[in-house]
Structure formats: C-alpha cells, structure tokens
Amino acid sequence: MSEKHVMTVKVVGLPYGVDTVDDIKLVNPSDDGDILWGHTDFYTQRIRMFAACPERTLRTFLHELLHGIIGEGQIVELCKEDGTHLEPPIEQLANGLGEALESVGIGWNELKASYWKMKDGL
Numbered sequence: 001m002s003e004k005h006v007m008t009v010k011v012v013g014l015p016y017g018v019d020t021v022d023d024i025k026l027v028n029p030s031d032d033g034d035i036l037w038g039h040t041d042f043y044t045q046r047i048r049m050f051a052a053c054p055e056r057t058l059r060t061f062l063h064e065l066l067h068g069i070i071g072e073g074q075i076v077e078l079c080k081e082d083g084t085h086l087e088p089p090i091e092q093l094a095n096g097l098g099e100a101l102e103s104v105g106i107g108w109n110e111l112k113a114s115y116w117k118m119k120d121g122l
C-alpha cells in the first residue's frame with residue numbers, strides 16, 4: 001500500500017490532512033465492501049482519496065471537503081434526519097465547483113502546487 005500526504009486544508013477552523021492512496025480498496029476504512037473514491041474521517045481529521053485522473057481527483061477532493069464543511073459546520077440543511085449527509089447535492093456542488101475552478105485554470109495539480117508554494121514560502 002502506498003499512501004501519500006498531499007496537503008493539509010483548513011475545514012471550519014480545523015486542520016484536515018489530505019492523503020491519496022494508490023489502491024481504491026484502501027479508501028474505505030470499514031469492512032462493508034463499498035468501493036469509494038474518497039472518504040472523510042471526522043475523528044482523525046483526514047480526507048483519503050484514490051488518485052485517479054486529475055479531473056476525477058479534484059471532484060473527489062471537493063466532494064470530501066464539502067462533507068468536512070457540512071459535518072464540522074453542522075449544516076443540517078444538507079443532512080438527512082439520521083444525520084448522514086445528502087449525497088446528491090454534495091456531488092452536484094462538487095462537480096459544479098470543479099468545473100468552475102478548472103475553467104479558470106485551477107485543477108487538482110494547480111491546487112497541490114499552490115499549497116506547496118505557500119508552504120515553502122515562495
């Protein structure tokens with residue numbers, strides 16, 4: 001297994017580590033057998049994603065980031081009665097944000113590059 005720390009992003013004031021894995025089966029920490037592109041763990045404050053093509057990875061990152069914001073920000077309007085998040089609007093928002101960011105030249109690779117540029121103080 002290869003897990004790579006990509007960046008740390010702030011989610012409603014809390015640092016969340018963002019990691020990619022090279023095997024999609026390693027994304028889901030539970031043993032329910034579901035294959036997931038990404039997963040957000042509120043207890044360890046980590047977003048784990050399968051690194052596919054840059055377009056898919058950007059949308060997966062935005063999708064998981066929205067889960068983080070909804071969970072940490074307690075945005076109940078995007079939750080079901082049992083507290084789980086409503087997946088369709090999250091997916092629609094992630095796809096819309098991804099397309100808008102890409103239309104101004106900010107894709108997954110540009111996001112990563114921007115993070116490391118900031119971190120290196122360049």
Ligand SMILES: [Zn+2]
Nearest residue numbers: 063067087090
């Ligand atoms: Zn989701």
